Amino acid sequence: MAESAGPAGGEALLFLTDDQIRKGIEAMFFAYRGFTADPDRILAVQGYGRAHHRAIHFINRSPGTTVNNLLAILGVTKQSLNRVLRTLIEDGLVRSEVGTRDRRERNLYLTEDGAALERELSTAQRDRMRAAFRQAGPEAVAGFRRVLEAMMDGEMRRHYMRFREAEP
């Protein structure tokens, strides 16, 4: 349909055929399992899931972030996030401090233990990503990022861009 195939106006656009796009969709599906496989294995040991990983990742990226901010980034409800945060706080991986500027807010930090788990998780995930990057080469990596950025919803792209520029 649409602009399925064939030359159009002088450009070939062969990379926009339904078949090429289908391959992109399936690549995305199968690759995402690899992307989460290593952290999933680590998390399963201590009885955590991907939701815990996401919270830990973004608290590490923005120490002192508020619950509301985390909510927007993760795109879940506060009830859902709260369940995860509560277990992380109870288990001593996350510390929640009453905000100084605005005392309704809670500023979230990783504890020593939380930071240790974060390192374990991100090391595993980075190792795989690094291997994939090395295998594919720098130009492929640039293209990879360009396509992913174009695929994001506007709201998510905003969050991504804020982190993209920030050096840790």
Place this chain on the structure above:
Amino acid sequence: MAESAGPAGGEALLFLTDDQIRKGIEAMFFAYRGFTADPDRILAVQGYGRAHHRAIHFINRSPGTTVNNLLAILGVTKQSLNRVLRTLIEDGLVRSEVGTRDRRERNLYLTEDGAALERELSTAQRDRMRAAFRQAGPEAVAGFRRVLEAMMDGEMRRHYMRFREAEP
């Protein structure tokens, strides 16, 4: 750590710094939400979820496939898949036929209604992917695919490759 940054042996390898890799990880996270957003909206209307989408997608890709085969592709337990298949069969979207060669097997097909939903879902997903591809350009798309393929687990890569070559 490892080969964090800086020139190494003559090559720069700047795309392998922890910071570059971290951007790749976050791009993957935020992009995947966009990837599933449109199908999710459609599925929510009829009370289905992503699991239904995955089953429908791969039954459409391999009409007559068996439950066992689908299991290997989706990487879930047979009990989990069975629940999804049962609702799809009850709702008249999937047809299950006793295997002729081996009567323990069930061959799965989409019905007319199932094929209609599959088209609706894949059209929505393809539209977004096509827009991202067009925006990023052909070289970026090639790189995108190369990185994703390098990121897959071996088992998943095998499945991907089988579909990759097959024309519908």
Place this chain on the structure above:
DNA sequence: CAATTTATGTCAGCCTTGTTGACATTCCAA
């Protein structure tokens, strides 16, 4: 100051989708 809004937390209950365990059916090979 009183009223309202905002940020957070909590309880209850629902749904999807993952899990394990138990079991029926069918095939195949010893």
Place this chain on the structure above:
DNA sequence: TTGGAATGTCAACAAGGCTGACATAAATTG
């Protein structure tokens, strides 16, 4: 022919989404 392996189904449970209702505390506004 019989026992094991393969295939698929049913039941029950857990994680982690969701909505709705409500409480509390703090900030903001009139």
